[in-house]
Amino acid sequence: MQAPLLSISRRTRKTPFSRRVEAAGVKAYTVYNHMLLPTVFDTVEADCRHLKTHVQLWDVSCERQVEIRGPDAARLTQMLTPRDLSKMTVGKCFYTPMVDETGGMLNDPVTVKLAEDRYWISIADSDLLFWIKGLTHAYRLEVDIDEPDVSPLAIQGPRADDLAARVFGESVRSIRFFQFVHVEFQGKKLVLARSGYSKQGGFELYVEGSELGEPLWDALMDAGEDLNVRAGCPNLIERIEGLLLSYGNDMTRNNTPHECGLGKFCQTQAAIGCVGRDALLRVATEGPVRQIRSIGIEGDPVPACDELWPIIADGKQVGTVSSAAYSPDFGINVAVGMVRMTHWDDGTRVQVDTPHGMRAATVWEKSFTDRGNAR
């Protein structure tokens, strides 16, 4: 299937950066949290190369926030996740698998602790607000819940520190991974976190309201001209190489965090109050029967993975591929898949039933980026 056209409407919401993104020549979008998310500027391959070499600005406004504020904020936030938040301090960001009462993934947001009684949950593509509102109402919790008008702008790439330092001051270089500070721009305080949906390093700036959007974009673009800064977006190739998961693609409500390889972010025994705790205690101890893996699919570049592709071994299905793209750097189709325990060991040879026919493939435990054998 060739990329079709996208009909736009108010329902596919624009962002504070949309005019700049259009002016930068965005070629395609997806819709994410009922909002436009750019996907291609030049080609996916050229965007990937630039991201790994220079620095990019990403309009990731679609990472909407759910704000939880009030006396029960900490209690409610712990209800949502099997990650133990009891020692989370103000100024920290935690990647937090969020689960329902069966332990099924509802979202995999970054939770930002702004104050003892105030959190932002920076969400992937599902209306997590609705789940939180349902719990809050029925449990009569003392919190105020809303989607505030906050639009993250990501600064990603090896020159991200240099660019951010020029605009927000040298001190940003000392922000530690998944921590945030407040920076000032035109007299307004903004949250700047060292985080982002790439393995190239960088920041996410939480832009409140829409007025600062274009001035910030312009200031960063002007300051980074000699750093070769340009508009970019989460890159399909780079995120698969790095095994960065995508909710709705690589995991759904059918999966536990453990199946998604997110067990290291769960302290289920300690996460007292988590709605899914009972359901997850057993899998937390015994492990899952299938798990996310990196897959290398041989042969010519595969098309966009718009439905699950069966992984086959000895004539039987042993898993599914959920995301795939040809990686020029690794010289192979990189993919993300869910593989049964019988075939998940490093280096296991399998086949993948792609729209372009059956292909030889290999299962890897680590990401391509971490294995580090780029050409």
Next chain:
Amino acid sequence: MQAPLLSISRRTRKTPFSRRVEAAGVKAYTVYNHMLLPTVFDTVEADCRHLKTHVQLWDVSCERQVEIRGPDAARLTQMLTPRDLSKMTVGKCFYTPMVDETGGMLNDPVTVKLAEDRYWISIADSDLLFWIKGLTHAYRLEVDIDEPDVSPLAIQGPRADDLAARVFGESVRSIRFFQFVHVEFQGKKLVLARSGYSKQGGFELYVEGSELGEPLWDALMDAGEDLNVRAGCPNLIERIEGLLLSYGNDMTRNNTPHECGLGKFCQTQAAIGCVGRDALLRVATEGPVRQIRSIGIEGDPVPACDELWPIIADGKQVGTVSSAAYSPDFGINVAVGMVRMTHWDDGTRVQVDTPHGMRAATVWEKSFTDRGNAR
């Protein structure tokens, strides 16, 4: 903004009819409930003309179902809506505004009562499942909640009865508006309801699983060849002419059902158990201060309405336009807007601040279709 390309992935889910829709030459999609929804086949104008003259098949699989089943199903369903469901009988479909604890709209689905203890809620574009799961868990209700694999296929247009009768039998002609029967196709029972997102009449067929999708599509296309049947989709012009609202476009969580002109579907006093009842009792009695209206915008065709356009009178903002399209049949840009009480009377002259400049406009209480003055 010209229509950009849409990047597809597993997250923008395909449907049981996707291959037929592609073969029929779909030109554009939107993403709705994390699923592809076709928006254009020929041009929006030509699609509109065909819909009003012949009969179309619509892939509206994106109207996903939330299934509620169990001893507390009726109680839970009433918790969701200010519409009184106490007299709803099996076999009925009810259009049901669904609200949160503040009376804000969360969705505007059609609720289908399959059995005393089993409902399908056929949703607009929001993860209503998450709200329902939150309430169900926290209130410990005895129900099973899920998104079943059910994909509605709509048959819409003036020849819809003729087409459905050929495939499912003459008795379908006697199905009353918003009622359903079971029909048989290849030995399987399917729900066929007289409903749909157009003013041209027709049916929605609830297709369970994916295997029947293409056989059903083909059977209807073959049977309707001399009726000039073709692939279609919800049509922007026709739905605005008919004042059929779109959740996320014309109404959001910020609006009560009364603001949306849906007061006639609310019996708030009687809807005991509705989560939003307390919040809505006053507006149910006194009425809202702003309400949905049809708007005619003069001058050349306006572009796609991808953000709210201010409605201005006497130099002040008195409302917003949320959807607009040029209607060849009415010879004017038809629009949907939310207008303050001071300017909502039939025939009130206002201005609309469009991307193509300030335009003269008129506010109408009824839909263009109901006013019936097409050229």
